[in-house]
Amino acid sequence: MLIQLALTGLIVALLPLSMVWVSNDSDKYRKLIWITLFLTFDLIMFGAFTRLTDSGLGCPDWPGCYGHADPIKAHADISAAEIAMPTGPVTVVKAWIEMIHRYFAMGIGVLIVAMMLISWRRWLQSKRAESKFSPTFPTFLFLFVCLQGAFGAWTVTMKLQPIIVTIHLLLGMALLALLAWYGSH
Numbered sequence: 612m613l614i615q616l617a618l619t620g621l622i623v624a625l626l627p628l629s630m631v632w633v634s635n636d637s638d639k640y641r642k643l644i645w646i647t648l649f650l651t652f653d654l655i656m657f658g659a660f661t662r663l664t665d666s667g668l669g670c671p672d673w674p675g676c677y678g679h680a681d682p683i684k685a686h687a688d689i690s691a692a693e694i695a696m697p698t699g700p701v702t703v704v705k706a707w708i709e710m711i712h713r714y715f716a717m718g719i720g721v722l723i724v725a726m727m728l729i730s731w732r733r734w735l736q737s738k739r740a741e742s743k744f745s746p747t748f749p750t751f752l753f754l755f756v757c758l759q760g761a762f763g764a765w766t767v768t769m770k771l772q773p774i775i776v777t778i779h780l781l782l783g784m785a786l787l788a789l790l791a792w793y794g795s796h
């Protein structure tokens with residue numbers, strides 16, 4: 612299940628990564644930062660959609676949905692929960708909304724990992740001390756997105772505790788601000 616989830620994150624990131632790869636932009640790295648920023652903005656909106664449609668517990672466990680990588684495989688459990696309580700918290704639609712938010716988030720994670728690996732490679736290949744490609748900030752971004760992922764997990768496992776959801780929202784905004792700062796430097 613974990614491998615399947617990781618593969619889904621890779622597939623989500625494939626389109627933006629190949630867009631950067633084939634572009635004629637003179638600074639592809641900066642383009643990667645701005646595309647990640649644009650997608651993070653979309654993910655924040657999708658997070659709000661997840662919250663406003665009451666889908667936060669659409670899959671009550673983490674990282675999978677009833678222990679599966681997607682709601683198709685978890686269909687029997689989801690249907691049983693929906694029949695027991697038709698208004699939620701678990702319904703087929705809510706489970707999909709919740710899992711799409713997670714897939715999207717994993718895609719952003721992969722983009723940030725790509726950023727970190729590229730910066731480390733450039734730094735190792737250059738004269739390190741003089742290099743303008745310091746890997747420090749992208750490594751920090753990677754740790755930051757892991758923290759955001761952890762708060763995403765706690766949002767679910769602590770059953771939408773308001774303080775946890777609020778920190779998850781704040782960290783999402785902070786990630787957007789950090790990417791904007793990085794992209795404009």
Ligand code: HEM
Binds near residue numbers: 655666
């Ligand atoms: C880059 C990563 C992520 C970003 C930027 C992000 C952002 C957001 C935002 C902005 C919200 C809306 C909060 C609100 O309006 O109060 C949200 C909701 C939510 N997020 Fe994430 N998220 C990320 C990753 C994750 C992950 C990995 C999970 C894993 C389970 C997750 C689970 C949730 C859940 C369950 C909600 C709904 C909360 C509710 O219904 O109250 N998020 N997310």
